[in-house]
Amino acid sequence: MPFAEELIGPQVATTLFHSIQAAAPGRTLRALPHVAGALDGLTVRERADLLRDALLADVPGDHRALADVVRAAADADPAFGGWLIWPVTTAVASRAVQQGTEEAFLDAMAILAELTGRLTSEFAVRPLLRQDLDLALESVRRWTSSPDDHVRRLASEGTRPYLPWSTRVPELLHRPGITVPILDALYRDESDYVRRSVANHLNDLSRDEPDLVIDTAGRWLGDAAPTTPALVRHGLRTLVKRGHPGALGLLGFTPASVDVDGPHVLEDEVPWGGSVRFRAVLCNVGAESARLAIDYVVHHRKAGGGTSAKTFKLTSRTLAAGEELEIHREHSFREITTRRYHPGAHAIALQVNGVLTGPATFELLPRTENDPA
Numbered sequence: 001m002p003f004a005e006e007l008i009g010p011q012v013a014t015t016l017f018h019s020i021q022a023a024a025p026g027r028t029l030r031a032l033p034h035v036a037g038a039l040d041g042l043t044v045r046e047r048a049d050l051l052r053d054a055l056l057a058d059v060p061g062d063h064r065a066l067a068d069v070v071r072a073a074a075d076a077d078p079a080f081g082g083w084l085i086w087p088v089t090t091a092v093a094s095r096a097v098q099q100g101t102e103e104a105f106l107d108a109m110a111i112l113a114e115l116t117g118r119l120t121s122e123f124a125v126r127p128l129l130r131q132d133l134d135l136a137l138e139s140v141r142r143w144t145s146s147p148d149d150h151v152r153r154l155a156s157e158g159t160r161p162y163l164p165w166s167t168r169v170p171e172l173l174h175r176p177g178i179t180v181p182i183l184d185a186l187y188r189d190e191s192d193y194v195r196r197s198v199a200n201h202l203n204d205l206s207r208d209e210p211d212l213v214i215d216t217a218g219r220w221l222g223d224a225a226p227t228t229p230a231l232v233r234h235g236l237r238t239l240v241k242r243g244h245p246g247a248l249g250l251l252g253f254t255p256a257s258v259d260v261d262g263p264h265v266l267e268d269e270v271p272w273g274g275s276v277r278f279r280a281v282l283c284n285v286g287a288e289s290a291r292l293a294i295d296y297v298v299h300h301r302k303a304g305g306g307t308s309a310k311t312f313k314l315t316s317r318t319l320a321a322g323e324e325l326e327i328h329r330e331h332s333f334r335e336i337t338t339r340r341y342h343p344g345a346h347a348i349a350l351q352v353n354g355v356l357t358g359p360a361t362f363e364l365l366p367r368t369e370n371d372p373a
Contacts, residue, residue: 008047008083010036016051016084020058023073031057045165048123051087056095063095063104067111074115081118089115089124097131105132109139112158117150122166125158129169137178144185149194155182156197162204176209180216188225195231202235206247210239214246221250240293241311243354253293253353257286258319262327263296263350265362270346272367275332278348278360282327284319291318292352298331299347299359300339311351333364343367 013036021029031054039047059066070088073080089112096108109128112121129136143155157163159179161172172179179201186198206213217232232250239247248254262280270276284290294314299307317325331348333341343366347359 005039007044008039008051008086010039012082012084013039013051015079015082016055016088019073019077019080019084020055020069023076024059024069027058027069029058031055048083048086048090051084052091052094055087055091063092063099063101063107066092066095067107070111071114074118083119085115085119085121086123089121090127093124093127097127102135105135106139109136113139113143113146113148113151113154116154117148120150120157121154122158122160122163125154126163126167126169129159129172130167133169133171133175133178137182140182141185144182149189149191152186152189152191153194153197156186156194156201160197160201160204162207173208176205177212179205180212183216184219187220187228187231192227195227196234199231199234202232203238206236206239210244210246213239214244214250217247217250241295241313241351243351243356245354248293248354251293252291253316254291255355256284256290256292256353258290258292258352259283259285260350260352260357263348263357263360265348265360267362269363269365270333271365272341272343273334275330275334276346276348276362277328277330279329280327280350280357282319282325282352284321284323287321289318289320292316292325293354294327295351296329296331297349297351297356299349301342301344301346301364303340303342305344307345307347314350 013032017029017032020032035051035054038050042050059069070092092108092111096104105128112124115121125136140155140159143151146152159172159182183198183201186194189195189198202213202217213236217236220228221232236247236251240251260280260282263278264280266277266279282292282294293316295311296314297309297311299309302308312331314327314329319325335341341364343364345361346364347361349359350357
């Protein structure tokens with residue numbers, strides 16, 4: 001993930017200040033000029049919130065006062081785009097929620113659609129969804145037929161149950177299926193940009209509503225565009241990793257007669273920051289060919305003992321009757337920001353069409369003084 005200063009840095013804050021000043025030349029801006037020097041040590045979300053609050057402070061009044069300045073800046077300044085759109089659109093949404101009128105609410109939704117092509121309004125739509133989900137979804141459903149693929153994508157992305165970097169909308173989680181009509185309208189979209197969002201939205205839904213997702217994906221495959229199978233595969237990726245039989249069945253991975261020799265780890269001990277190598281041999285002992293989804297599961301040691309499992313994609317393969325497949329793989333324990341490793345007992349298992357093998361154990365050695373920090 002990019003560093004915060006690469007996304008919302010002093011230059012973004014300065015550009016926003018100049019754009020707003022040019023759009024409101026008679027207004028004295030007291031908060032925005034100081035934001036550029038106050039960003040150090042803040043996360044991306046905190047930087048966006050600081051700029052939002054400065055904009056709200058410098059353009060006081062009702063929704064219309066802010067909306068007019070924002071639209072004027074968008075019309076006049078080609079530089080009014082990129083990451084400054086995040087704080088601008090969240091300011092618009094916040095002011096509309098604060099005002100509490102339907103007119104302000106709907107105009108804020110319109111501004112988000114107008115600006116989303118300059119970066120994205122997906123974060124800003126969340127407060128409006130929280131304020132009045134049904135009213136917001138009336139606008140969102142209209143977005144699905146927009147000629148602008150950025151707006152169509154906003155319809156799907158902004159309503160994702162687990163949109164990264166965003167605030168949760170509890171009602172989306174408490175009303176299963178309320179966003180499915182949006183996805184139904186977009187899964188055959190001509191834009192890959194839109195379809196990727198639909199797949200990610202479907203994957204979000206699978207965390208809590210696997211049966212709903214299987215039913216939805218099945219309907220889509222029954223009325224498929226050429227792009228639909230790939231979308232469904234991406235949307236079912238979490239369920240496939242979990243070995244969900246319904247998801248595997250939709251993708252053609254049915255129960256198979258397969259003997260698995262392994263996995264066998266090639267090192268009993270793995271140095272800190274090193275890799276564990278493992279191998280396995282799969283044989284289709286059935287009378288017919290078998291389509292196999294082959295993943296591997298690493299059981300990582302936790303700080304307090306015990307383990308937590310994480311599934312990794314390995315391969316998909318069709319084996320003829322009697323055919324064997326030999327697998328060799330290396331899994332790295334190089335330190336990364338998204339996972340913390342702990343020395344001690346670990347294990348690796350294979351998962352074939354949702355069926356786990358027994359684990360093969362190994363030891364991750366503690367860090368030594370020669371290992372990089």
